Amino acid sequence: MSYKFFEEYNEETTEGMMNNYRDIISGVGENPNREGVMKTPERAAKAMQFLTQGYSLDAEKILKEAVFNESYDEMVVVKDIELYSLCEHHMLPFFGKAHIAYIPNGKIIGLSKLPRVVDVFARRLQVQERLTHDILECLNKTLQPQGVAVVIEAVHMCMMMRGVQKQNSATTTSGFRGQFKEIETRNEFLKLISSDLK
Ligand SMILES: Nc1nc2c(ncn2[C@@H]2O[C@H](COP(=O)(O)OP(=O)(O)OP(=O)(O)O)[C@@H](O)[C@H]2O)c(=O)[nH]1
Ligand SMILES: [Zn+2]
Incomplete structure (x- = not known):
């Protein structure tokens, strides 16, 4: 491993x-x-x-350990992946959930590898935008799917414990590639991640 x-x-x-x-x-x-x-x-x-163990991990390598040829070509969604990261400005935690979807293009990925990739990029000094982008690009490059989407919702301790001291503001970031650029596909994903089905 x-x-x-x-x-x-x-x-x-x-x-x-x-x-x-x-x-x-x-x-x-x-x-x-x-x-x-x-x-x-x-x-x-x-x-x-x-x-910060993410610096010593290789996300592409982890993903490639569980890529399987499969003709399934509908949307795969893994939602509510908890994440803990450190903001690069104050080295204080930000944490929340990542939601990931992709549409396979002949290859599917072992489901556990999606949270693992989240951790590889979260366990570093980060900003939420780059974290979102890193996960998105890594999946896009390694799987070359028909589309990939990442949404992250997080709260930042540097905004809660210090600075502006706002306790109830959450930040949402997102990134879409391929078919998720189309409004219908994107809406299906957003609907799926907002459902209560666990
Ligand atoms: N865009 C972005 N900003 C972040 C993130 N995490 C923390 N920040 C912000 O980084 C900024 C750093 O701003 P500075 O003015 O250099 O630092 P500061 O004086 O400590 O700022 P305050 O937090 O406003 O007190 C702050 O506005 C933080 O809220 C993140 O993930 N993304
Ligand atoms: Zn900060």
Whole structure:
């Protein structure tokens, strides 16, 4: 498998980040040697590597592990794929759901690979627009389907916990390729993702 379960952390990276986190802990006015936070630099360094593991993953490779020849040529929709990312401006979380659809062109993809591709691009420093675009282009290039669509709905902690401090605003981004440029196909997709069928 080309993706790893994140149990092994790069020692050199961890050491480097730990020093930085120690400085941050002192910087906020905390005593880095206090018992409760003594191990925090290591925990935080590992958490940060986990949250950005997408940099070491290859989305195309993951997709290609489960491409099957199949003549099905109707829309395939996987909706409500939860995602957690970090905004590149403040390194604070943004999180929500991705909805993906494609219309096969002789090839279908193993369903689990769609959430995996979402994670590859979400587990980085991102903006929601680029995340949407990265997923869309990767699927379009690798599968060469008749069409592909991605919608992401997310809330941004940098807008909630700080800055404008707005608790109820969500951001929606979308991208459409091929047949989804046609209004009828796009509407069918939008209708399917807004239904309550789970
Ligand atoms: N377009 C886009 N903007 C984002 C995303 N995540 C965070 N931002 C915005 O990035 C912008 C950075 O703006 P700056 O003015 O440089 O930073 P700032 O002074 O911290 O801005 P405020 O958040 O308004 O306090 C802010 O408007 C954030 O809301 C995202 O995914 N997409
Ligand atoms: Zn931000």
